Amino acid sequence: MKHDLVLRVVAKLFLPxxxxxxxxxxxxxxxxxxxxxxxxxxAAAAVMFxxxxxxxxxxxxxxxxRIVEAMMALGVLLYLAVGIAGLVLGGNFLDYFVLAQxxxxxxxxxxxxxxxxxxxxxxxxxxxxFYMFTDRGQADE
Amino acid sequence: METLIINVLLVMMAVTVAVLARVRNLxxxxxxxxxxxxxxxxxLVALDAVDVAMTEAAVGAGISTVLLLGxxxxxKGEEAKPLHRPWLPLALAVTCAGLLTxxxxxxxxxxxxxxxxxxxxxxxxxxxxxxxxxxxxxxxAVLASYRSFDTLGETIVVFTAGxxxxxxxxxxxxxQRQEERS
Amino acid sequence: xxxxxxxxxxxxxxLMIAGLFIVIARGNLIKKLIGLxxxxxxxxxxxxxxxxxxxxxxxxxxxxxxxxxxxxxxxxILTAIVVGVATLALGLALVVRIRESYGSIEEDDILEQxxxxxxxxxxxx
Numbered sequence: 001m002k003h004d005l006v007l008r009v010v011a012k013l014f015l016p017x018x019x020x021x022x023x024x025x026x027x028x029x030x031x032x033x034x035x036x037x038x039x040x041x042x043a044a045a046a047v048m049f050x051x052x053x054x055x056x057x058x059x060x061x062x063x064x065x066r067i068v069e070a071m072m073a074l075g076v077l078l079y080l081a082v083g084i085a086g087l088v089l090g091g092n093f094l095d096y097f098v099l100a101q102x103x104x105x106x107x108x109x110x111x112x113x114x115x116x117x118x119x120x121x122x123x124x125x126x127x128x129x130f131y132m133f134t135d136r137g138q139a140d141e
Numbered sequence: 142m143e144t145l146i147i148n149v150l151l152v153m154m155a156v157t158v159a160v161l162a163r164v165r166n167l168x169x170x171x172x173x174x175x176x177x178x179x180x181x182x183x184x185l186v187a188l189d190a191v192d193v194a195m196t197e198a199a200v201g202a203g204i205s206t207v208l209l210l211g212x213x214x215x216x217k218g219e220e221a222k223p224l225h226r227p228w229l230p231l232a233l234a235v236t237c238a239g240l241l242t243x244x245x246x247x248x249x250x251x252x253x254x255x256x257x258x259x260x261x262x263x264x265x266x267x268x269x270x271x272x273x274x275x276x277x278x279x280x281x282a283v284l285a286s287y288r289s290f291d292t293l294g295e296t297i298v299v300f301t302a303g304x305x306x307x308x309x310x311x312x313x314x315x316x317q318r319q320e321e322r323s
Numbered sequence: 324x325x326x327x328x329x330x331x332x333x334x335x336x337x338l339m340i341a342g343l344f345i346v347i348a349r350g351n352l353i354k355k356l357i358g359l360x361x362x363x364x365x366x367x368x369x370x371x372x373x374x375x376x377x378x379x380x381x382x383x384x385x386x387x388x389x390x391x392x393x394x395x396x397x398x399x400i401l402t403a404i405v406v407g408v409a410t411l412a413l414g415l416a417l418v419v420r421i422r423e424s425y426g427s428i429e430e431d432d433i434l435e436q437x438x439x440x441x442x443x444x445x446x447x448x
Contacts (some may be wrong), residue, residue, distance in 0.1 A: 025195075030276045032383060033191035035284065037405055041199040048207065069307075076300050090261055094289045107274040111285040114292070121296050122405070125303035126204055129412050132310040133211035136419060143377055144327075151334040158341045158361055168355055174357050181364055188375045189382075189392040193367070193400050200408050208408075212353060213413040216422045220351075232346035238340040239354065242333060250328035252377040259376075263393045271384045279382040279394040280401070290400055295402045302409030309416040 011053040018046040026119050036115040040122030048130050056134050068128045075121025082113045143187065144251070150184045165220045171209045178202035192280045331372045338365035350430040352418045356411060363407045370396040370403075 026039030051059035083094040091098035096110030154177060161173040178201035185194035249256035272284040284292055338361060345358025374393030382394035418428055425433050 029281050030278055033195050033381070034278075035192065035281050035401075037401065038192075038195045038199050041196075041204055045203060050279065062209065072300055072303050076265075076296055079296055083293070094293070096286060104273065104275050108232055108276070111274065111276060111281065114285050114289065115281070118292065118296050121208075121300055125299050128303050129306050130207065130211070132306050133215065133414070133419070135312065136310050137211070137215050148327075148330055151331065155334055155337050155341075158338055161357070161361075162341055162345050162349075164324075167351065167420045170354055170357060174360065177361065178364070181368070185371060188371055189380060190371045190374075190397050190400075191381045191383075193371060195405070196401055196404050197364075197367070200404050201360075201364070204408055205411055208412055208415055209353065209357070210378070212419055215419045216353065216428050227348035230344055233347075234340045234344045237343070238336055241336045245332035245336060246329060248329070248332060250374055251331055251372070253373075254376060256373055258373050258393055258396070263374075263395050266394055267382065267384065267391055270372065277384045277393070279384060280397045283340050283394055283398045284401060291398075291402055295405055299408050299409055302412050305413045306427060309413075309420055 007053050011049060015046055015050060016130055018049065019043060021044065026115065028113060029040050030111070034079055036118030037122055040119040040124075043119070043123040044126035044130070051130070051134070051137075056131070056138060060131070063127065065128075065131065068131065071120050073127060075117040075119070075124065078117035078120065079114055080119070082110055086110075094097030145186060147187045150180055150187065154180045154184065167213055167220060171206060171213060174209065175202050175206040178205065192278075330406075331368075335365050335369045335372070338362075338368070352421065352428045352430065355430075356414045356418070359414075360407065360411060367400045367403060370400050387388070 021040035022039045025042060026033040026036065029035035029039070047059060047063050050062065082099075086095035086098060087093050089098040095108075096107045097103040099106035099109050153302035157173055157177045157180065161170055161177070164170055164173065177198060182194045182202060185191075185197055249258075266279055266283055266287065270287070271277060274282045274286055276282040276286075276288045324405060342358045342360075342362030345361065346355050349355060349358065374396045376390055376392055379390035379392050380388045382391045382397065384391070421433065422428050425436050427433060427436075
């Protein structure tokens with residue numbers, strides 16, 4: 001599909017808006033519908049869109065496999081780190097009240113980091129599964 | 142009016158599934174499944190479940206369709222052949238449907254404020270979530286703070302699925318085909 | 324009216340049974356996975372529908388509204404949707420591997436090949 005001029009130009013125009021919308025949904029999840037899962041899936045969809053138009057090797061050059069595999073694990077580790085931070089600072093596991101001086105501010109911080117961890121893991125996993133399925137098909141030819 | 146919209150959308154979903162069970166071309170089946178997911182997301186918006194609708198549209202209609210099409214391209218699009226006539230599964234399905242409908246008549250009617258679902262924890266969440274966490278979206282507050290363990294488990298499930306797919310579909314240096322044929 | 328107030332349950336049960344029928348009566352593995360997905364989706368509807376209150380709004384607290392739909396089923400179903408797609412991804416990876424081993428994704432062909440390959444190790448024992 002990289003020989004089709006219209007698709008190439010439109011893809012390049014759309015991609016920053018898709019990624020921006022994913023970030024908007026992630027951070028605006030406190031005030032409207034949204035949150036980590038939706039944002040992670042949208043970010044992965046943006047890279048999948050790029051891979052469909054420009055080909056898988058090009059997408060692999062932009063988002064390498066090592067980064068995607070690292071993202072899969074980093075999100076879960078971030079979530080667990082927030083939980084352990086609650087333990088270290090004197091509360092229970094995954095206790096957000098102790099994360100800041102003001103307990104409401106602590107809840108805000110806890111929710112922010114936890115949702116970020118979820119988004120990183122979900123986007124990494126969705127993208128990695130896409131890479132695996134497409135790669136299996138390419139190598140069969 | 143709202144009830145009418147919801148019921149019409151539900152009937153459309155039922156028709157889509159009835160057609161999906163009969164169609165044999167796998168590509169059409171996957172497209173019908175995507176249509177079904179989109180209708181589901183619309184019904185969820187009509188039911189005021191906006192977070193769930195966004196997730197269903199992104200995950201159900203988006204990612205599921207991509208994965209199914211990817212798997213179909215690897216399995217080279219074979220069509221389902223008709224089996225022996227499915228009288229026994231049909232009889233079993235109708236019996237189950239009858240029993241479930243008989244049981245469902247005892248459930249509370251649609252949009253009943255006195256239903257048990259509205260009396261236990263939910264009013265507490267609605268009143269206290271904004272006060273204690275200052276996050277207006279109660280679903281995010283409950284998901285990330287009140288029920289944070291569930292979300293931790295879910296993130297680990299997603300990670301496990303990714304690791305499982307990597308373990309199943311990873312390529313070795315030598316070609317796989319010769320190993321499996323021998 | 325009794326029928327109209329329980330119409331949602333009837334449709335949910337129809338979707339559930341249709342998904343179950345596709346799983347047990349169709350032989351193609353990909354179609355079975357799609358039937359499983361339909362079954363799961365009907366359960367989401369079963370959870371979310373009783374939480375809706377006519378005249379209310381989405382559970383995002385603001386001064387303009389006083390009646391909200393129940394947030395608890397939304398949370399549970401969010402988790403269920405993501406777990407459902409994780410299951411689908413693993414199932415499809417297995418289907419791809421089965422296709423590469425047996426050359427077909429029809430249940431009958433696979434069982435035939437298992438029986439024909441000898442009763443030594445592959446068939447149910």
